[in-house]
Amino acid sequence: MSDIIKVSGLTKQFQNLTAVNNLSFTVQQGNVYGFLGQNGAGKSTTIRMLLTLIAPTAGDIEIFGLKLKTHRNDILRQTGAVIEKPDVYKYLSAFENLKLFSRLSGVKLSSDQLMQQLEIVGLASRARDLVKTYSQGMKQRLGIAIALVHNPELIILDEPTNGLDPQGIADIRNLILHLSKEQKKTIVVSSHLLNEIEQIATKVLIIDKGKKIKEGLATELFDPSSSLIELTTTQNERCRDNLLNSNWKDFLVISEHESIFLKMNKQSVPALNRYLVEQNIEVLSLQPRNSLEDYFLSVTTGNQHVEAFSN
Amino acid sequence: MWKLFQIELYKIFLRPRTYIAFIAIAALVIIVQLGLKVDGKDYAAFVMADLSNTLQIDGKIINGYFVCYVILQLLLVHVPLLIALIAADMISGEANMGTLRILLTKPISRTEFILAKFFAASVYTILLLIWMAILALFVSILIFGTDDMFILKNNYAVQIESADMLWRYAGAFVFAALAMTTVASLGFFLSQFADNSIGPIVATMSIIIVFTILSTMSIPIFGLIKPYLFTTHMVGWKEFFDVRLNAANETVRGTVQGPDKIIRSSLILLGHIVFFVGASVYLFRRKDILS
Numbered sequence: 059m060s061d062i063i064k065v066s067g068l069t070k071q072f073q074n075l076t077a078v079n080n081l082s083f084t085v086q087q088g089n090v091y092g093f094l095g096q097n098g099a100g101k102s103t104t105i106r107m108l109l110t111l112i113a114p115t116a117g118d119i120e121i122f123g124l125k126l127k128t129h130r131n132d133i134l135r136q137t138g139a140v141i142e143k144p145d146v147y148k149y150l151s152a153f154e155n156l157k158l159f160s161r162l163s164g165v166k167l168s169s170d171q172l173m174q175q176l177e178i179v180g181l182a183s184r185a186r187d188l189v190k191t192y193s194q195g196m197k198q199r200l201g202i203a204i205a206l207v208h209n210p211e212l213i214i215l216d217e218p219t220n221g222l223d224p225q226g227i228a229d230i231r232n233l234i235l236h237l238s239k240e241q242k243k244t245i246v247v248s249s250h251l252l253n254e255i256e257q258i259a260t261k262v263l264i265i266d267k268g269k270k271i272k273e274g275l276a277t278e279l280f281d282p283s284s285s286l287i288e289l290t291t292t293q294n295e296r297c298r299d300n301l302l303n304s305n306w307k308d309f310l311v312i313s314e315h316e317s318i319f320l321k322m323n324k325q326s327v328p329a330l331n332r333y334l335v336e337q338n339i340e341v342l343s344l345q346p347r348n349s350l351e352d353y354f355l356s357v358t359t360g361n362q363h364v365e366a367f368s369n
Numbered sequence: 370m371w372k373l374f375q376i377e378l379y380k381i382f383l384r385p386r387t388y389i390a391f392i393a394i395a396a397l398v399i400i401v402q403l404g405l406k407v408d409g410k411d412y413a414a415f416v417m418a419d420l421s422n423t424l425q426i427d428g429k430i431i432n433g434y435f436v437c438y439v440i441l442q443l444l445l446v447h448v449p450l451l452i453a454l455i456a457a458d459m460i461s462g463e464a465n466m467g468t469l470r471i472l473l474t475k476p477i478s479r480t481e482f483i484l485a486k487f488f489a490a491s492v493y494t495i496l497l498l499i500w501m502a503i504l505a506l507f508v509s510i511l512i513f514g515t516d517d518m519f520i521l522k523n524n525y526a527v528q529i530e531s532a533d534m535l536w537r538y539a540g541a542f543v544f545a546a547l548a549m550t551t552v553a554s555l556g557f558f559l560s561q562f563a564d565n566s567i568g569p570i571v572a573t574m575s576i577i578i579v580f581t582i583l584s585t586m587s588i589p590i591f592g593l594i595k596p597y598l599f600t601t602h603m604v605g606w607k608e609f610f611d612v613r614l615n616a617a618n619e620t621v622r623g624t625v626q627g628p629d630k631i632i633r634s635s636l637i638l639l640g641h642i643v644f645f646v647g648a649s650v651y652l653f654r655r656k657d658i659l660s
Contacts, residue, residue, distance in 0.1 A: 109474045111658035131476040139474045145467025149384055158376055162475040204471065 060123075062087050062212055062244045063108065068117035070103050070268075077103040079268040081117070085246060085261075090238045092259030092276065093248035100268035101248040102142065105216045108246070109139050121212065135164055138210035142217050144201020148190035152181050152200050155189060156207060163208035172207075179203045180229070195226040202233065213237060215247045219254060227254065234258050286311070286347035287327060289318040292340040300337055306330065319347075370481050377489035381455065387493065390451035391500055394444065398504040401440050402512060405431055409513075416521065433510030434518040434534045438610065440505040445545055445606070449552040449577045452497065456490045456556030457569035460653070464564040464660040479654045487557055487646050494549045502542050520610060529612055533622045541606040544635065548603040551638045552577060554645035555599075561653050564660045599641045605634035 063085035070078040078100045085091040095101045106112040108119060110130050119126040121133045146155045153172060160167050167175070176182045179199040189197065198218065205213060215234070219227045235258055237243040249255050255262060255276075262279055264271040272279065291297045298318055301310055309326075311319040320330070324346050334341050381387050405412060409431035417430070460483075463469040472482065518529045529537070556573040563569050580600035583591050595601045608631045613624035625631065 106470075106658065111470055111473055113655070113657060131478065134474060134476040137474070139471075141470050141474070143467060144471065146471070147380065147466070147468060154383075158379070159471070159475070161372060161376060162472065162477060164476055201471075 060087050061085070061120075062089075062122060063091075063246070064118075064120040065104075065108075066118050068104065068107060068119065069115045070100075070107060070112060071115040077268050078107070078114075081265065081268070081270055083263050083270065083273055085244060087244050088238070088242050089260050090234060090245045090247060090258050092255035092262040093246060093265070094250070094252065094255050094262055095248075095265040096250055099250075099265050101250075101265065102216055103268075104265070105139075105141065105214055105246070105248055108214060109137070109141070110134070111141075135208070136211045137214060138163075138205035138208065138212070139214040140198075140201045140205045140216065140218050141214075142220060143194075144198060144204065146189055146197065146200060146204065149188060151186050151188055152176060152192070152196075152203075153185040155200060156203055159204045160207040165208045167207070175203050175207055176200075178206075179233075194221045195223060198222055198226065198230070202230070206237075211244060213243050213245045215245065217249055218247060219249065219251065231258055285322065285324045287320045287322060287324075287330070287344065288347055289320060289330075289334075289344050290316075290342040291318075291334070292342060294318060297334070297339045300339065304333070306333065370485060373477060373481055373485035374488050377485050378492060381489055381493055386458075387455060390448075390454060390497055393451055394448070394497065394501050395504060397444060397447075398440055398501070398508070401443065402436060402509060405436055405439070406512060417519075429514060429516040430519055431513060432516040432518070432531075433506065433513045434515060434529075434531070434538075435520070436509040436513050437506040437538065438518065438520060440501075440509070441541065441545070441606070444501065444505070445548075445603070446581065448497065448501070448549060449603075450574050452494050452549055452552050453556045453570050453573035453577070455493050456553035457560045457573045458566040459486045459490050459557055460560040461563045461569050462560075462566045464658075465566060467660065469660055470658050473658055480650050483650050483653050484646075487554065487649070490553045490557055491550050494553045495546050498542055498546050498549060502538070506538055518610070522611065527610065527612060528620065529610065530620075530622060533612075536623075537609040537625075540609045540631075544606040544609070544631065547635055547638050547642075548606070551599050551603070551641045551645075554642045554649075558645040558649045561649060561656065599638060602634035602637045605631055605638075608634075 061084045063083075065084070066082045068078055068081040069076070081100070081104060093101050093104070103112060107114050108121070108126070110126060122136060124133055126133055147158070150158070153169075153176065156172050156175060157167075160172065173182055173185060176185045179202055181196060181199055181203065184192070184196065189200065192200070198221070202215075202218070205215075218230050218234075222230065231254065234245055234247060238245055238258075238260075247255070247258065259276045261274070262276050263273045289297070294316055298310075301307060301318070301320075306320065309320040309322040311321050322330075327344060327346065331341060331344055334344075413430040460469070463472065473479065515531050515534075517531050518527075518534060520527050520529075552573070555576065556569060559569040559572050560566075577600065580598045584595055584598050584601040584604075608625055608627050611626040612620040612622075613626050615621050
């Protein structure tokens with residue numbers, strides 16, 4: 059597989075703030091590349107540099123084997139993007155917006171072709187309504203239709219599920235998987251939602267404070283033998299004491315939070331449940347936490363996030 | 370570039386805000402025409418009061434040409450404010466809507482983008498003046514008829530023959546288009562420094578108001594800076610209504626008294642346009658899009 063994106067030593071300095079610090083990574087053809095980091099980690103700045111919205115302070119970007127600095131238009135002709143909220147012209151309809159942006163993308167589509175594009179994202183029935191009457195989810199879908207209208211090879215999505223309801227999030231996830239698997243597109247998707255990235259990415263880059271923390275295959279980062287399990291009972295203190303005096307004590311994770319956390323293989327959850335029942339401990343919930351989240355928290359800034367996510 | 374320009378025009382003329390200026394001009398012109406139709410004779414008597422003892426004027430003083438001149442004098446001070454509504458919104462409005470970042474991820478160069486937007490704003494400005502010309506000149510001619518135009522300057526009066534008028538208005542409107550394009554270029558330049566339209570619109574209006582006051586005040590110290598203010602040159606259209614006299618002290622048809630003034634003012638305004646648009650291109654090419 060060839061490299062579609064090759065970034066080396068990318069740095070962006072805003073006065074005293076280093077938003078992106080010496081970042082290097084490659085994205086291979088056909089990959090869904092997950093760009094993971096907390097808010098303010100430098101994801102959007104990096105993506106904006108990939109799209110020439112922000113000029114790097116240092117470093118090189120090559121896309122499709124071409125230097126972004128010198129072949130901007132050639133690269134953007136093959137790239138579609140949604141950057142955070144995809145705001146479009148509210149005084150135009152979805153159809154008019156799509157027509158306008160398709161022309162800017164260098165393609166001239168017939169009315170039928172434009173309607174087909176809107177059909178894909180489920181907006182055909184509202185195609186002639188003004189965008190100002192649309193919900194956030196509909197605008198997001200229109201943004202994706204605009205990003206895909208010229209059939210790009212590379213699709214860059216910055217926080218594409220922001221502000222969407224669970225159904226909207228699932229729709230976007232399915233669309234990304236469809237584009238990757240059926241149409242063999244290369245996709246870069248950023249998010250601070252770990253479970254979203256885990257479900258769609260083939261490769262993951264974790265950044266924090268503008269620096270690369272870890273890059274690797276999602277399957278490598280995900281270790282099924284060490285899932286974080288959250289346990290809630292009617293008597294958490296008694297339960298914790300009980301577990302400390304049992305064979306389960308080695309799996310207990312020290313936490314100041316009310317809930318009890320255990321780090322163990324998901325396969326052992328039924329056995330734990332049986333043990334708790336035998337000990338007359340009433341279990342309210344026993345659920346595996348996202349392993350990538352666990353991993354992310356362990357490699358970024360630590361315990362305060364465990365608390366934040368647990369709340 | 371042509372495609373971008375068409376898209377920009379399409380966007381401008383689909384926005385309701387665009388038509389505010391057209392409606393405002395129509396309303397103002399109709400008000401002036403109505404006032405002069407109802408009370409024109411009294412107005413003429415008031416204007417000519419100082420000359421009535423020494424000069425006998427025959428014919429229609431309140432004719433279409435005269436009414437158009439009055440309207441231009443009144444409106445060309447205020448039209449810049451209407452132009453600022455659109456020109457100062459051209460980039461900041463896109464940033465505010467969030468569309469700027471989508472537009473700039475498309476395969477179009479930033480220079481083309483800026484130039485297409487500026488040309489579209491210029492077309493809007495020119496159309497506004499054509500609209501004004503239709504209402505102020507042609508509708509006034511229909512309502513009030515034609516005759517020689519008699520106007521008062523600072524210390525003398527000018528009479529221009531009816532047959533010598535249309536080309537002067539053509540020249541005056543072309544000059545006004547240049548002056549208003551200068552305003553558009555200023556608003557356009559300021560537009561890239563903000564992520565909402567209010568700031569650049571207010572800034573453009575403020576600069577025009579302050580410069581216009583400085584241009585019209587007869588205080589010696591301001592005389593030093595007046596030649597450098599574009600607002601001083603924006604009133605150059607009036608030069609088209611000042612006729613050259615021959616040795617017999619008769620007006621010469623087809624002439625203006627100070628063609629050099631018109632050319633100089635035009636060049637200064639053109640220089641401002643080139644400066645503002647050039648600076649816009651230079652700065653925008655280096656701008657980080659954070660909106």
